[in-house]
């Protein structure tokens with residue numbers, strides 16, 4: 142102690158350091174997560190934003206050499222983009238709705254009924270996501286080719302629905318499982334019919350998770366490129382597919398940046414909107430099957 | 431206000447494997463009078479909840495019948511039965527305010543708004559939660575939630591109130607308070623109530639009659655005092671209160687316990703598999719004069735009386751067994767007793783059981799045939815003038 146009190150700056154420094162290590166130790170995970178968030182998500186996004194508003198950006202410079210929006214007019218005027226955007230929105234809406242109609246009743250059955258093969262079936266949805274998709278898509282494309290579905294909108298819808306199954310089954314299933322049966326029994330007990338119990342007790346309790354599943358499905362379908370690329374070409378060009386082809390065929394980075402900027406729009410709008418009524422942890426809680 | 435009758439009520443659950451079938455409830459017959467408070471008491475897994483859930487309509491009986499006011503209700507779903515249930519888990523609907531939780535059932539009955547308003551307020555007042563109507567369940571303590579659940583059940587003026595361990599998630603003090611409140615409410619509105627519990631103190635303090643269940647079967651249905659004084663089976667003797675149970679060998683008129691013997695009661699049939707049960711308060715004791723010679727091993731001060739654990743080697747033949755089966759005796763605190771003191775015990779009242787199969791570990795398949803004595807036989811020692819007459 143006596144030694145330390147000689148230099149007044151020492152204790153201050155060490156206490157700051159201590160406080161810092163303490164914070165890191167206590168909040169270690171969240172600090173790591175925040176840093177990771179910046180480098181993995183915000184970083185690339187920032188680059189894209191910078192590119193979208195750069196007229197000229199030469200190599201050694203850390204920021205665009207010349208700011209501007211001259212590429213925007215050019216990009217937005219493209220005929221393929223004007224076609225792809227409504228197509229993508231329409232596809233995403235259709236796929237999400239169809240998937241909801243198929244999956245939500247199924248997930249209720251998974252949660253509430255015990256039938257043979259239930260567990261196996263539930264796991265089979267994982268299979269579509271557990272293996273490289275490309276292989277799956279190629280073999281599906283072979284089948285679609287025989288059925289004349291290649292290059293058609295129904296074909297793209299079908300392949301994209303396959304994509305949504307995992308999310309739309311697993312999240313709602315665990316949400317329905319999360320509703321204690323005795324809550325439903327209590328409602329039945331005071332005189333409610335089974336339909337009313339579902340509408341007034343079960344559904345309101347799972348709604349946040351269901352909305353989360355629907356939103357995530359919409360967004361991921363909107364971005365989905367592999368399936369749409371393999372089955373949709375050459376006639377059906379979604380935004381994501383368009384972006385691939387633009388990036389591949391032209392060296393102008395700005396086009397890609399601006400299109401990804403536009404691609405974000407629907408999900409940004411939806412997610413902001415979702416925050417209002419989706420309970421904070423519903424999305425993450427949804428995965429606790 | 432209604433009567434309930436269970437006739438041969440039985441429930442089998444098919445297990446995970448096809449072959450494994452659980453007999454959760456096995457041929458229960460009982461009737462409950464109008465305004466009566468019946469407690470179903472038994473160890474965990476004995477089928478109490480299943481029985482109650484069959485009355486409420488949440489489980490379908492495998493066989494047997496449930497009659498309310500003489501009419502069978504087994505074909506009715508829960509929403510059409512005149513019963514209301516309070517569950518062990520907190521089952522208030524989390525997305526509805528207290529008011530809406532209670533009003534839910536009333537609205538289904540298409541009552542007008544003013545009427546609903548009045549009834550919700552009355553029922554909240556009944557459970558002592560006036561002014562809580564705007565809260566969400568998450569903003570209530572566990573005890574408050576169960577009171578709202580009670581109000582939600584009572585507001586519909588059911589014929590019968592079913593309660594499945596409604597207070598078992600609460601701390602001991604609150605449990606006692608809510609139990610007393612429930613008792614007062616039940617007496618005031620005179621509703622027929624079936625209360626499931628595994629807590630005998632709860633059952634003894636609430637019930638008009640107690641149905642003791644074990645392994646899916648009804649062991650005894652009686653008034654609390656009767657259950658305590660005359661447990662009908664060895665299981666009930668062991669389960670209710672504290673009991674000393676000794677296996678005995680019969681030789682003519684005598685029941686031998688180790689080197690000691692008790693008088694066999696008149697009319698006792700059967701030679702083997704007999705047991706004698708003595709309550710801790712049914713001993714007379716002195717320093718030297720008495721049948722069973724022992725040494726006090728431990729004394730436990732229980733407030734207004736003292737529990738004394740006595741090693742009586744003669745009962746078992748060897749010390750280790752005697753240590754493992756210390757005789758429990760209750761003494762007034764005025765009597766001097768310390769560990770190490772010599773003591774002589776004489777049972778002043780004991781019950782003799784011959785139903786060997788009924789034990790703590792009995793399974794659902796009980797051989798109930800050929801029991802020589804359907805009832806235990808009570809013996810009061812003539813030599814001792816006890817304060818008996820419970």
Ligand SMILES: Nc1ncnc2c1ncn2[C@@H]1O[C@H](COP(=O)(O)OP(=O)(O)OP(=O)(O)O)[C@@H](O)[C@H]1O
Nearest residue numbers: 443444452454473474475476477478479480481628
């Ligand atoms: N849905 C079910 N499927 C299969 N077996 C069941 C089911 N419900 C109950 N059982 C079995 O039936 C028996 C009785 O169960 P029950 O819930 O009635 O017991 P309990 O007396 O209420 O016990 P506790 O005091 O622990 O609540 C148990 O062996 C239990 O495992």
Ligand SMILES: [Mg+2]
Nearest residue numbers: 478479480594
């Ligand atoms: Mg139970």
